[in-house]
Amino acid sequence: MNPIFLTDPVPAPEWSVSEWLNTAEPLRLAALRGKVVVLHAFQMLCPGCVLHGVPQTSRLHQFFDPEDVAVVGIHTVFENHAVMTPDALRVFMHEFRVKFPVGIDRAGHDRIPESMRRYQMRGTPSLLLIDRIGQLRAHKMGQVEDLAVAAAIQQLVDESAENDRS
Amino acid sequence: MNPIFLTDPVPAPEWSVSEWLNTAEPLRLAALRGKVVVLHAFQMLCPGCVLHGVPQTSRLHQFFDPEDVAVVGIHTVFENHAVMTPDALRVFMHEFRVKFPVGIDRAGHDRIPESMRRYQMRGTPSLLLIDRIGQLRAHKMGQVEDLAVAAAIQQLVDESAENDRS
Amino acid sequence: MNPIFLTDPVPAPEWSVSEWLNTAEPLRLAALRGKVVVLHAFQMLCPGCVLHGVPQTSRLHQFFDPEDVAVVGIHTVFENHAVMTPDALRVFMHEFRVKFPVGIDRAGHDRIPESMRRYQMRGTPSLLLIDRIGQLRAHKMGQVEDLAVAAAIQQLVDESAENDRS
Amino acid sequence: MNPIFLTDPVPAPEWSVSEWLNTAEPLRLAALRGKVVVLHAFQMLCPGCVLHGVPQTSRLHQFFDPEDVAVVGIHTVFENHAVMTPDALRVFMHEFRVKFPVGIDRAGHDRIPESMRRYQMRGTPSLLLIDRIGQLRAHKMGQVEDLAVAAAIQQLVDESAENDRS
Numbered sequence: 001m002n003p004i005f006l007t008d009p010v011p012a013p014e015w016s017v018s019e020w021l022n023t024a025e026p027l028r029l030a031a032l033r034g035k036v037v038v039l040h041a042f043q044m045l046c047p048g049c050v051l052h053g054v055p056q057t058s059r060l061h062q063f064f065d066p067e068d069v070a071v072v073g074i075h076t077v078f079e080n081h082a083v084m085t086p087d088a089l090r091v092f093m094h095e096f097r098v099k100f101p102v103g104i105d106r107a108g109h110d111r112i113p114e115s116m117r118r119y120q121m122r123g124t125p126s127l128l129l130i131d132r133i134g135q136l137r138a139h140k141m142g143q144v145e146d147l148a149v150a151a152a153i154q155q156l157v158d159e160s161a162e163n164d165r166s
Numbered sequence: 167m168n169p170i171f172l173t174d175p176v177p178a179p180e181w182s183v184s185e186w187l188n189t190a191e192p193l194r195l196a197a198l199r200g201k202v203v204v205l206h207a208f209q210m211l212c213p214g215c216v217l218h219g220v221p222q223t224s225r226l227h228q229f230f231d232p233e234d235v236a237v238v239g240i241h242t243v244f245e246n247h248a249v250m251t252p253d254a255l256r257v258f259m260h261e262f263r264v265k266f267p268v269g270i271d272r273a274g275h276d277r278i279p280e281s282m283r284r285y286q287m288r289g290t291p292s293l294l295l296i297d298r299i300g301q302l303r304a305h306k307m308g309q310v311e312d313l314a315v316a317a318a319i320q321q322l323v324d325e326s327a328e329n330d331r332s
Numbered sequence: 333m334n335p336i337f338l339t340d341p342v343p344a345p346e347w348s349v350s351e352w353l354n355t356a357e358p359l360r361l362a363a364l365r366g367k368v369v370v371l372h373a374f375q376m377l378c379p380g381c382v383l384h385g386v387p388q389t390s391r392l393h394q395f396f397d398p399e400d401v402a403v404v405g406i407h408t409v410f411e412n413h414a415v416m417t418p419d420a421l422r423v424f425m426h427e428f429r430v431k432f433p434v435g436i437d438r439a440g441h442d443r444i445p446e447s448m449r450r451y452q453m454r455g456t457p458s459l460l461l462i463d464r465i466g467q468l469r470a471h472k473m474g475q476v477e478d479l480a481v482a483a484a485i486q487q488l489v490d491e492s493a494e495n496d497r498s
Numbered sequence: 499m500n501p502i503f504l505t506d507p508v509p510a511p512e513w514s515v516s517e518w519l520n521t522a523e524p525l526r527l528a529a530l531r532g533k534v535v536v537l538h539a540f541q542m543l544c545p546g547c548v549l550h551g552v553p554q555t556s557r558l559h560q561f562f563d564p565e566d567v568a569v570v571g572i573h574t575v576f577e578n579h580a581v582m583t584p585d586a587l588r589v590f591m592h593e594f595r596v597k598f599p600v601g602i603d604r605a606g607h608d609r610i611p612e613s614m615r616r617y618q619m620r621g622t623p624s625l626l627l628i629d630r631i632g633q634l635r636a637h638k639m640g641q642v643e644d645l646a647v648a649a650a651i652q653q654l655v656d657e658s659a660e661n662d663r664s
Contacts, residue, residue: 045427080423088415095377150316158324211593246589254581261543482648490656
């Protein structure tokens, strides 16, 4: 089994986003059922995101067929909220030529934003893979090599939506 | 479709090898039916092989489950035969810590060795993917990125041996 | 002659800085007379700065003896002023572990800040070298390889302060 | 002091070479007096040489002015002599586009070749710097970063041949 896969998949919770960039329409996880979803959680001033995670996500976005794979970023600010604002993110995405859609994680009642809390993310960058039937199949913080990520995504693509892996 | 796949798969010819390294038993393509075969053709003094192809093949060998994927090198010497001898290859493989099995392509009646001729390879490094039913599905010379290679291999793994893709 | 050197050195103008980070005391170019000064102009959301210029400047700061070489950053914001604020810069420097002193270029009467205007910089990243007697000896925009930068700095270090190169 | 410099310089011994490549005339260290000499000892099947040392030496050869700096390779074969022959080296240098002059270290009475023994080298790659008056000033085995090497060479260039550093 691909080492980035979770032993026990769980239903992926819906994300909660206050604003979308790089997409005409808001994206809902529920509406992506039938596709594999690559969810990349990042912060614009996190070195591991800027140097590794965001460029890798751009490569995945460019490589996989959007009919099969939806690549989605989520800006999960859990520190330094005052400077990683939506306006700052817009500049970051323009300057770093980020082309995939990015949702701004909705502020929570503490410093942890809503989607980050729902997914119990521990930090950034985090890479999450959700299969065609909405199960969370991978959840890795930090750097993951292209080879493992690409093989994992392709495997989820190759599972038919009808399959029950339980 | 993965851009490294051939539009028109053809039956992969059996290779022709005069000596095997890193394997107790000679490998025959026919005997690997049922597995995906990654065939990496290289020369030990080809910079693109040493700097890119061989290390990538080592990563593939380490990553994929040998039950599903057989990673095989083939030393296709088509120039400077006098110095890229079996003894020199043994030293190269030891020093560069190459762990995957490598067959020495059998000398042909001209400078092109037998397997290279059968596969109509144009040079080194060449990456070839053969599916579970023995069809040649990819054949690329030069540098191919990990992302595309890993996705292609995984897709072939996910095809059941019974499938007819025609 | 090192290819990054200017054919015609000119006196380096004093910089104009509204706030200093990573230094207890404000730095004045005039007070650094006798040392070689490496001046790295950057913006915190400029990819060439984040990926290349700032890490290189950190390496220079770590390598050269501070008795001989003063490595100084200057945050020359000429676009997107609203999001590249002093507070945002502080977060950037903390997260990216920037240890060299950085001055915030003083706002000008148009979008170009004061020091940037005085030095006629064309963008970021820009690398400037000032010799022991206060002459601007190199001024390069974009990526410069370590080898050329290190040789240039060492050459300026080796010029005695008394020398007249005219 | 540059960390790659030796605390105690010693006179550099003359090398002993059985054959030269990439140079019309044999090179003698004694005849290079007045120049800085960069001596790079390598073996053509040593990964640290192929991946790091030889490319770095090529960059040094391309960067520094040959009036000031003589960049010289020496093929110090101390293992696997049967396959790292002069003919094999010629192919290696052609394929990897090595343009600097390389001397083949003369076979010794044991497996250690003559120059390697005279310089008491411990392995490959080894980088040695010899100053304008023939003193061995640096001797490092393994990987050394461009920044440190370039600064060290430039510093030796800047010492006038007349200087006595004792």
